[in-house]
Amino acid sequence: MSAIPTLDIRRYDTDRDAFVRELGAAYREWGFAGIRGHGISNELIDGAYERFRQFFALPAETKMKYHLKGTGGARGYTPFGVETAKDSRYPDLKEFWHVGRELPEGSKFADVMAPNLWPVEVPGFRDYAYGLYTALDALGSRVLRALALHIGLPETFFEDKTNLGNSILRPIHYPPITSPDVPNVRAGAHEDINFITLLVGASAAGLEVKSRAGEWVPFTADADTIVVNIGDMLQRxxxxxxxxxxxxxxxxxxxxxxxxRYSVPFFLHPNPDVVLDPLDSCVTADNPRRYDTSITAHEYLLERLREIKLV
Structure with a gap:
């Protein structure tokens, strides 16, 4: 069985054509790749993980102060047993926190992107969490440059479509499994909603990717590797x-x-008003246009959040 490739993103500057070709081929085949040479410091990653662990160790009543009912968990804390993979009988075995983009004053997206919450009980939480957010946002933009070139678009094609994206950093805590009658999947089989997802420093094995042949392929990345996968919005x-x-x-x-188990995915989203119509360059005789109705990124997000029971 072939393995999901891991590539060094520094080659984008030193060996661009070959890197773009290999990265594009990995995503066309798997929708997944590992990215190393990303330049995000261990101090930032480890420091963020430590603050997230400290938060999840707080008493339940303390964490619930940061749970905003009726918001779909867009910011702050979401307790166990809420999010459910599409078409799954069981809720996922996890609790999580959402960090979103800090918008400029007077942004036209302020009505759909709420301000962040920050837990006062954990010193340094904001600095480390938002530091990791901005680092992953910048790395995601570099990956998108290569993906744009691979499909014949200008390198900067995605820049003005993601610079104010409703992107989310999601620290997740999966508790120890102590009961034999729990379903054996901590997070049910699913596809991501957004453009691309960057997963940094998963602390345990468990991620599995479904191959085109229908086999589940384990993908445990090395410590210096960030796993980056395609979401449904970019697929569309x-x-x-x-x-x-x-x-x-x-x-x-x-x-x-x-x-x-702790993991921290970063879901890179387009700006809420981006229309997700198939690009002309991706419509061919062999790959005819698959979607006839237009939908914005924000409309698409709301539709999907309803499916996974977050709103």
Missing amino acids: LTNHVYPSTTHRVTNPPGEAARKP
Whole structure:
């Protein structure tokens, strides 16, 4: 079985044509790739993880101060057993926090992108969380430059479509599995909603990606690697040239299941008013246009949040 590739993004500056070709091929085949050489410091990643662990260790009543009912968990805390993978019987076994973009004063998107909440109980939470947010946002933009070139678009094609995107940093805590009658998937099989997702420093094995042949392929990245995958919005915009691949988080076997798992995905979203119509360059005789109705990124997001029971 072939493996999901890992590529060094520094080659974008030193060996651009080959890097773009290899990265594009990885995404066309898998919808997933590992990115190393990204330049995000271990101090920032480890410091953010430590603050997130401290937050999740707080008493439930303290965490619930930051749960905003009726907002779909857009900012702040979402407790266990709420989010449910589309078409799944069971809610996912996780709690999480959402950090969003800090908008400029008077932004036209202020009505759909709420201000952030910050837990006063954890010193340094804001600095580390938003520091990681901005670092992953910049890395995501670099990946999108390569993806744009691969499909014949200008390198900067995505810049003005994501500079005010409703992107989310989501620290997740999966608790230890202590009961034998729990379903064996911490996060059910799903595709992501957004343009691309960047997953930094998953602290345990468990991520599995569904191959085109229908097999579940484990993808545990090295410590210096960030996993980047395609979401449904970019799949739609590129008329499925870049596929949004089904993936899940399984429980590890044996004693490892009794350990908590933490992960921090960054969901890079387009600006809310971007229209997700298939790009002309991605519509061909072999790949005819798959969508006839127009939809904005914000409308698409709301539709999907309803499906996974967040709104």
